[in-house]
Amino acid sequence: MTLSRRSTLQALAAASLTSTFGGRAFAQAESFRIGALNPVTGAGAPYGSGMQKMIVAAAEMVNAAGGAGGRKFEVFSEDTQTTPQAAVLAAKKLIEVNKVQAVLGTWASGVSLAVIPLANDAGILHMHTSGAPALSVPPANAKGLGYRYQATNDRFGRAFAEICQKEGYKRPATMAFNNASGIGNTEGFKKAWEAKGGKVLEAVVYEPNQPSYRAELQKVLAAKPDVIVTGSYLADTTIILREWFQSGETTKWIIPAWAANPDLVKAVGNEVSEGLIAVDSISNEGSEAFKAYDAAYRKVMNQDGLSNVYAAMTWDMVVTLALAMEAAGPGANIAAINAKIREVANPAGTKVSTFAEGKEALKKGKINYEGASSVLDFDQYGDVTPDFSVSFVSKGKIERKYVVKI
Amino acid sequence: MISFAELALNGIVSGLVIGLAALAVTLVFGIARFANAATGDVMTLGAYAALSGAGLTGSLVLGGLFGAAAGAVVGLIGYWLVFRKLGGRSSVAALLASIGVAFMIRAVMGVAFGHGQKVFPMPMVRPWRILDIRVHPNDVNLCAVVLVTLAIVFAILHLTPIGRQMRAVADDPSLARVSGISPQKVMMALWALAGAVSGVAGTVVGIKTVVSPEMGWELLLPAFAAAILGGIGHAGGAIVAGIALGIVQEVATPFVGFTYKIALSFVVLLAVLLVRPKGLFGTVAGAR
Numbered sequence: 001m002t003l004s005r006r007s008t009l010q011a012l013a014a015a016s017l018t019s020t021f022g023g024r025a026f027a028q029a030e031s032f033r034i035g036a037l038n039p040v041t042g043a044g045a046p047y048g049s050g051m052q053k054m055i056v057a058a059a060e061m062v063n064a065a066g067g068a069g070g071r072k073f074e075v076f077s078e079d080t081q082t083t084p085q086a087a088v089l090a091a092k093k094l095i096e097v098n099k100v101q102a103v104l105g106t107w108a109s110g111v112s113l114a115v116i117p118l119a120n121d122a123g124i125l126h127m128h129t130s131g132a133p134a135l136s137v138p139p140a141n142a143k144g145l146g147y148r149y150q151a152t153n154d155r156f157g158r159a160f161a162e163i164c165q166k167e168g169y170k171r172p173a174t175m176a177f178n179n180a181s182g183i184g185n186t187e188g189f190k191k192a193w194e195a196k197g198g199k200v201l202e203a204v205v206y207e208p209n210q211p212s213y214r215a216e217l218q219k220v221l222a223a224k225p226d227v228i229v230t231g232s233y234l235a236d237t238t239i240i241l242r243e244w245f246q247s248g249e250t251t252k253w254i255i256p257a258w259a260a261n262p263d264l265v266k267a268v269g270n271e272v273s274e275g276l277i278a279v280d281s282i283s284n285e286g287s288e289a290f291k292a293y294d295a296a297y298r299k300v301m302n303q304d305g306l307s308n309v310y311a312a313m314t315w316d317m318v319v320t321l322a323l324a325m326e327a328a329g330p331g332a333n334i335a336a337i338n339a340k341i342r343e344v345a346n347p348a349g350t351k352v353s354t355f356a357e358g359k360e361a362l363k364k365g366k367i368n369y370e371g372a373s374s375v376l377d378f379d380q381y382g383d384v385t386p387d388f389s390v391s392f393v394s395k396g397k398i399e400r401k402y403v404v405k406i
Numbered sequence: 407m408i409s410f411a412e413l414a415l416n417g418i419v420s421g422l423v424i425g426l427a428a429l430a431v432t433l434v435f436g437i438a439r440f441a442n443a444a445t446g447d448v449m450t451l452g453a454y455a456a457l458s459g460a461g462l463t464g465s466l467v468l469g470g471l472f473g474a475a476a477g478a479v480v481g482l483i484g485y486w487l488v489f490r491k492l493g494g495r496s497s498v499a500a501l502l503a504s505i506g507v508a509f510m511i512r513a514v515m516g517v518a519f520g521h522g523q524k525v526f527p528m529p530m531v532r533p534w535r536i537l538d539i540r541v542h543p544n545d546v547n548l549c550a551v552v553l554v555t556l557a558i559v560f561a562i563l564h565l566t567p568i569g570r571q572m573r574a575v576a577d578d579p580s581l582a583r584v585s586g587i588s589p590q591k592v593m594m595a596l597w598a599l600a601g602a603v604s605g606v607a608g609t610v611v612g613i614k615t616v617v618s619p620e621m622g623w624e625l626l627l628p629a630f631a632a633a634i635l636g637g638i639g640h641a642g643g644a645i646v647a648g649i650a651l652g653i654v655q656e657v658a659t660p661f662v663g664f665t666y667k668i669a670l671s672f673v674v675l676l677a678v679l680l681v682r683p684k685g686l687f688g689t690v691a692g693a694r
Binding site: 207214263269 | 412413416516521522530531533540544615616618620624659660663664667668
């Protein structure tokens with residue numbers, strides 16, 4: 001090998017660069033960097049800001065309690081724009097530039113499915129609020145680094161089937177937005193409904209951004225269903241319901257609450273929305289953890305904590321992560337932290353509701369964090385099973401009637 | 407059994423919406439010679455303006471005029487600040503600049519009006535039954551709006567001096583210039599007209615669907631398809647192509663399903679262009 005002046009210079013430059021970056025990394029070893037990757041704009045906008053602010057608030061709370069496992073959180077916030085393309089760019093920036101060790105709070109299955117491979121490749125944790133069943137299993141969750149704080153669409157489908165039975169519907173049909181979440185809802189419903197011995201009369205899958213959904217409606221209504229179960233979002237549901245009402249049919253609707261929310265009622269009016277059934281996974285209301293979250297949410301957002309189930313999930317993400325770090329001890333790597341997540345969240349152990357409480361209890365033994373979003377017991381896939389609320393729209397108000405457990 | 411007549415009717419209505427957007431695209435393409443990617447976002451802006459206008463005056467018609475006016479103003483601003491400067495450059499430069507303008511408008515809409523959806527306050531009406539086919543009063547109004555818009559555009563292009571000058575510039579810019587036609591004046595009229603048509607198109611889409619900052623951008627691809635199918639620069643062709651694509655999409659759904667109907671309209675586009683490369687009504691542009 002001949003050593004030219006140029007290659008020597010290159011080597012020197014490389015060495016000095018490495019040491020610069022190495023030095024920086026060492027100086028920041030005290031902090032644990034997390035990426036708050038939330039739908040601040042786009043379809044998730046009603047929830048995104050609150051989700052992001054709760055990550056920041058929970059991180060501040062952990063830092064105020066002396067940090068987790070000797071480290072303090074440093075939060076980097078990004079917007080997914082509720083589109084996979086923008087989310088991937090933002091996740092790359094968080095992982096490669098900010099060197100985050102966990103990505104928290106992606107919303108919408110398309111977004112989470114796009115981001116989770118990046119987290120897998122980087123070997124970091126990914127906690128999300130998406131429902132697609134594919135997020136449970138390989139390849140998406142091949143390394144077991146993914147945790148879902150929301151019910152799977154499959155579980156939503158099971159809840160829909162329970163409600164159908166309870167309300168006495170006999171002839172259901174389904175309409176699904178063509179993505180993993182929409183189809184996951186209606187397929188989950190079909191599976192659960194057929195297991196109860198029922199039959200789904202018609203199943204339509206439709207495309208986003210159409211000027212009209214009348215042809216789709218025509219096909220579904222031709223089967224004469226008594227109820228239509230959807231896997232849909234706000235904008236398409238608005239258009240579909242208006243066109244449905246104007247067709248003069250009187251079918252009932254069961255719609256996930258991320259579409260059947262106050263914005264929908266406002267958009268279609270009281271007459272059209274009368275009697276719609278909105279189904280949502282519900283927070284662990286009445287729990288101590290929920291009270292802590294609710295207080296933080298009211299302080300930052302000036303709104304009731306109940307108005308944003310996803311913000312309760314992102315709050316819990318930070319708390320479980322912090323408790324796992326505390327349990328894993330100072331300087332633990334991602335694998336060691338990951339190994340502790342179920343240990344601090346699932347039974348058995350002392351039930352705790354806040355980080356500070358859990359930190360104390362960890363000195364004595366095992367803990368079981370009962371979260372603000374659900375009791376937060378992760379199964380083998382990293383999924384939780386929250387309860388579901390069933391609300392009816394009456395005179396423009398969405399009123400909860402009962403709770404379904406699956 | 408799904409009624410094909412109703413499907414075709416749905417197709418006509420969807421197609422009219424796309425056709426109006428295609429009209430705005432084709433006007434700019436015919437004279438300024440580039441695909442204006444900001445058309446969709448000028449539509450969005452028109453829809454928001456119409457929404458504000460309708461809110462202020464309580465009248466949808468006045469709101470629509472607000473939308474048209476706002477579209478015209480933004481069209482002019484875009485021309486004056488961006489496209490005028492790129493006059494002598496290649497059409498690719500103008501296309502890229504128009505994408506930039508599109509992002510700008512969308513971002514401003516997002517900041518000004520928020521990202522949540524908004525809807526026009528429309529009364530819910532039951533359809534009429536004509537020969538057992540459901541016809542929606544709102545759709546009849548929409549057809550009327552599109553036809554009136556088309557008539558106005560046609561009248562401006564063919565019955566006014568500025569329209570004659572526009573067509574002269576479209577045919578041969580240098581010949582037009584030596585004949586004493588001021589290109590700047592013609593261009594300003596063109597951008598105002600295209601902007602106003604975009605504003606109306608956005609209002610119509612907004613009334614039919616929901617208003618959000620992304621609505622116009624998402625309609626751009628079908629609008630381009632219809633403009634190309636109709637023959638670049640041909641106003642009537644854009645509307646006819648929009649309707650044709652709409653009908654093909656809807657009537658095909660019993661056979662191909664709802665997922666593939668969009669792909670199907672592009673298959674039709676390809677097939678037509680193979681047979682008639684200049685589009686349905688286009689004339690071959692000579693080398694300049």
